[in-house]
Every structure is written in C-alpha cells, then in structure tokens.
Amino acid sequence: MYLIKKNDILQIAKALSTEYQVYGPVIEPGSGQTFFEKVEDVSEINLSAPIPAAPPKHIVFPQADRILSYRYAGGNAPVEMKPDFKETPKALFGLRSCDLTGLQCLDRFFLGQEFVDEVYRSLRKKMFIVTNTCVVPFKYCFCVCTDSGPAAEEGYDLNLTDIGDNFLIEAGSAKGKALCEKLQLAKAADKDLAEKNRLVDKSITLFESFSTESKAWVSRVMNRITTGFAKEEVWEYVGDQCFECGACSFVCPSCSCFNVVDTATGDCSCDRLRTWDSCSYEGYSRMAGGHNPRKPVEDRRNKRFFCKLSYSQSKKYLRPGCVGCGRCDWVCPGDIGMPNVVKYIRRETTSRDQL
C-alpha cells in the first residue's frame, strides 16, 4: 500500500503513458458526459468524473472490429486471407469496479471457454489496469446487489481510493507494485487502509433505495429466472415496454453478442467485421428463408434477463452477468432496465406469495 498526494495522482498515468496507450475518464466539454477514452495528454483524465456513459468494453471489443481481411480475384484465383488485428499495450486508468467486473466477464467468456477468441485476446493482452474506488455511488448504481463494487477487490494492477488529501494506492500485481516502487511512492499506514474501509462502508449506505432494498432480491430473482418461476405476465409487460432499440446491450459492460459482416474495401478486397448486436432486435435470430425461432418481443426480452441472471448462464462468467452499473436503466426509454425488471419480478412474486 502506498500514498500519493491528490494533486500528484496523474503522475502515475504519466508514467504509464511512456509504455502504454492510456485510457481514462474524460468529461466531454459540450455534453458534460463522461466517456472512457484514449487520452493524448493525461491531464484530460478526471478521476472525480461520474461513471462513464458507456463502459470501456469498446477497448477490448470495439463496436465494429476487423477480424479478418481478404483479397480475392474471383474464380479459383488465389485468395489471401489473414487475421488482421494487432496488440497495443494499454493502460486503463481510473476504471470503476463495475467496469472491471464487466471486463472480467468478457475475459471469461472470450478466453475461458472452449475456443479462445484471438481477436479479443490481442486487444486485451498487455493491459495495465488502475481502478478507482467509488467513495460516492452514482444515481443508477446498484453494484452492491451484484457483488461488483463499490471497491474493486481483485483483477487490478493498482487500485486508487480518494481518502481526502491523498489517494491510497493498493497494488494488486507485481507490475503494479513495481511501478509504485519505481515512482518511490510513500508507504501507507494501517490507518489509511482503515480510512478507505470506512469510506467504502459509508459509500454503501449512500446507494439509492433500490440497491439497499434489493440486495437479496437480485439473487432471489436469479433463482426465479433459473427455475422458470418468473411469471409470464412480467415478460409480457417487459415485451410491451421494449422499444427494441438495443441500447441496453450496447451500454452493458458484459454483453458480447456480435454480428459478422463483410464490407468491401476495394474492388476485390473485403474486411470481415464483427459488430455489436442485440438480442432485442427482431432480426437477431432470423434465418435465411425467414424462419425465426424468437418471434415475439417478450420472447427476446426475457432472453436478455435470462442471459444476465440465470445460474446456467452465469457459469460462463462465474458470476451474474449483470455488474450493477445501472446503465441499462439510465438509457432505456421503456423503463425496463435491470433494476426495474428485478422490481417487477419481485412485485409479482410478492403479491402471489401473499395469496
């Protein structure tokens, strides 16, 4: 554990920028929204910025990503096909714990299954992760319900916590520790850690009522969804409310579905791209010839919640697929973000139990 003066915190980002392409939370001047972006100058990073509007998923799983490029000449002329992606060392500076958890979900899905996704791996390799404890939660946050915050517990190289005049820095890896030693940072004392723990405990009490009331309900809803006990009426309502805009999938730190399309880059050359897709779209499961096994929108909607919350699906992430960032609630025009759906299932269940 180390300490650094609050005003000096970006020195760490500066040091990382010699070896890594640094990404961090930046407040966009026009909109005032936070985005987690590539920075040319580390002074753009604002560690007190609210949770970014979109998760850092795009850094390892871009919205449109080339997985292959090829040249062909027609007929049986030779075809040149090559995997086309490269590794750039990246430092994510000031990641929130929910977003780190989202990244871990993607890691387990893309790297921990039978097939290792080389495209993802090339983007994910050589990464330095600096997390930032949320000493104050944001309006939509419910990470306390999904065991993913407000402070990161593992998976970081360095974790920062604003403890007043200083940041407490915890090293989670050898390379994190080496960086602190190289920068000759002051050692922290037990009281500094105690202060961090006090602030985390306090942060937990500051969450909106949904989070404080629903801690047990998220896991209970997992049970309901897994056992098929969630009422049909809930899905019908959720289906009626869904605009099929796909925004929930795009802002979700753990959503990983993609489409594959070939786009021409010349007369006889193409890039094969994978692009984000959403299970809310009608065309998501439609096949050539028009057959679609998931026709009604409520059918498609309950699949998203099944994917995030059922036990069998959670095997692929070794935890719930939801990381409690609240972004789906924030962007959903139909009010069917994760917290609300948990509430609906809770309400249905509670009213039935009372009969």
Next chain:
Amino acid sequence: MQPAEQLSSPYVPEKATIKKITQLTETEKLFLLSIDSGRSLGHAPGQFVEVSLFGIGEGPISISSPPARDNTFELGVRAAGNLTRALHGLKAGDALGIRGPFGHGFPVESLMGKDLLFVAGGIGLVPLRSLIKYSLEHRDAFGRIIILFGARSPQERLFTDELAAWSKRSDIEFLETVDRSDDGWKGNVGVITTLFKEITIEPRKTAVMIVGPPVMYKYALLEVKEREVPKQNIWLSLERRMKCGLGKCGHCQINNYYVCQDGPVFAYSQIEEKEEAL
C-alpha cells in the same frame, strides 16, 4: 503484411474449391467441395461448416456427405438468402472459404446395434443423408434401417436417384410421400406423419432421427412419443443463425445451449423443456 507476427485465429477460413455441382431441384443444388490444402474435413454426420463466399459473407451449412476418406465433402444448399443465392451462382472450379466442422453431430457409436428410424422432411434430408449413407456403408453395424421421407411436391424431391436406389434395397424399409401430388405421381400423398401407420417399430431397440422444417418436429414427435421411444433415443437437428460456430456470437442460443457447439443435433430429452427450441 507482417509475417513476423504469425497471428492465428479461429475466424480465418481455409480456401476450398468447388469440384462439382449437381442440380437437385429447382431451388437446391449439391456442391462437391475439397479443401485446397488436401486436409480431410474429418466431420461426423450431423455437423456443419461455415461457408465464406468472397465479397459476400459467411453462413452455416450442414454437411450432406458421410465421413470420407479423401478431402472431399458435399453440401446441399437451397437458394434462400443472399449467401445461398450467391453460392448457387458459382460454378465448378470456383473458390470459397471453409471453417469447421463445428458442433455435435449424431452419436454414431451409441446408435450401433440399434434399429434406425429416419424421418426426413423436405430439405431435412440434406443433413440426414450424411448419417443415412454412413449407416448404409456400415450396414451390418445397425439393425433395421427405416427411412421416411416427405416432400411438398414430386418436383421438390431431393436426391431422386438415391431415393430410387433405397426403395429397391431389401435391407432398407423406405417409405415416401408428397404433400401435394401431380398427375405423374403414383406414390403416397399426405404429410409425412401419415407414413407412421405403415410401419411398426420396437421402441426400446429403435433410435429415431428427425430433421425437417420446424412445424414437422411437433407432429413427428407426437407419433414417436405415442410409440414410447425413450426421449434420449430421439435425435433432432436444429437450425439456427450460427454466425461464428464457436459459441461466441450468441445468435444460436437456446437458453444455456449454444446450438453451434452443443448441437445442432440434440437428444429430445435435452431440449424438451427448453422454450423456443422446437
């Protein structure tokens, strides 16, 4: 090009060449392919490949030939969408890309010694043909072989030469029907389930393989269940939009199953309870 990097990726196809094209019906063609490297595909009956057409895209196609000793294999394709229409536009000698084979096919080992009942509806014969031909090549390893085939009309019957050969063999019970007949048709008329009353099976000894259009599963399963064939001996192949074949893109999910990996062939006992599977 940076040859130094030597990146590999399961998304990169192998170049293959069309050796021969046979017109099966007005809308279906059979493509005989070989992988240029000389590699044998090494598939099991019921598996599929991802076919890349350069400048068009990629899609899953089931393999219609039995496991082969050489590097060739067959794909039976209906021109139904952009990719398959473009595939129909190719000619012998043209190149395409292949990834795979992917998924779980029919459990050939556990079928040995059993009576086999094939229920093929229309284009469902294309994937089933791989196992049918395999079982005929290893005829002694199996009990009775019963094949029920239904087409919408006489013009839509696939592999007509093979159907004729099967109907002549004494070691196969082959029955077929068409939904709608025309003047020249002398055979059965009616949906495929009408053929069930023509056969008797020993439920405990029989494995049933059903492949056909989605609506057929429901009715064919009723017939099979009525005869009390154990659910774990009923095998179905599901069609889904399997974009990647690797369990990543998500499009073929049925709850916790990825059809491209866990299927496309499933035992009925595996998917009976799954919404949207059938």
